[in-house]
Amino acid sequence: MKGKIVLEEHLSTALNNSLWDSAGEAARNGKACMSDVNMRLMDVERRLEEMDRNDIDIAVLSLASPGAQSIVDLNQAVDFARRTNDEIAERFTSRQPRRLRAFATVALQSPKAAADELERAVKQLGMVGALINGYTNLGSAHSAEYLDEPPLWEFWARVAELGVPVYLHPREPLPSQQRIYQGYPALVGSAWGFAHETATHAIRLMLSGLFDRYPKLKIILGHLGEGLPLMLPRLEHRLQMQHEGAGRGAARKTVGKYMRRNFYLTTSGHFHTGALHAALETAGADRVMFSVDYPYESMATGSEWFDKTDMNEEVREKIGRHNAMRLLNL
8 A cells, every 4th residue: 555654653862872771672682683773763764765665655753662751850851852852853854844753752750841842842843742651750760650640630631732642652561560571571571561561551541530531632552452452342341340349440431432432553563464353343443543663663564464454445545544644634
């Protein structure tokens, strides 16, 4: 299919590289693999060449995980977000403003500063929303604030006002929650831990009442919904069975209704037709979008699968281009 749009496509910046040690990813994925990934994160021309070869028209870029979310110092995190967005605009999107767009980096260590920076990034830099790498560290690397918690609703109010989507991207579980992965470090990240962490985070948002307060909020999940299309019916059933119990949150609707109203799913890094059909059944053809997860995944692999997988051509056009155009106002 020609003219595809992808929207979980990562980059890095000089500032980001000066702060983060990629030794953990190199240990999991191999030094040669991560050396190639790190090169591609920074290389604009190679990215555009690969987009051309695979009939990808527009890529929406975002800072690689964990980004601002893991900076413990509040002032440093806020400064990092602003400087990152400026660097993305200068080094990436301004080079090809029609073909390269971006999600803003925000520092939720300060909800108000995050809201202000998102507004600046959207209105002044032309960014199309925000990408948030999971929970935010507060005070130490062993602490976490999740996006459903009350201090962050100030940020969500601004998101609702701006009408832009937020991409909920994975990060590793907190160190204190990684005991089950001990002895199997390959499972901590994208192979398994990312999905479990992010799916649970999304469920927290559904149960919190956030979408009752702000019913037009739009959340994007990658990797065909982080396993939720398969597990959501079981979750909904058990929550209904436990309706007299405690700890079910403040939500007024079922999790399935929030999924179909407030969530969009992408194919990033999950090029499997059975999982795609499950996502389509759960979210609907208007809420699934093609993505690759470049450079951690291959544009060629993702595009070949998507272009050849068996589906109605009208649905393919929706997933490959039209849904993203509508959601992001491209």
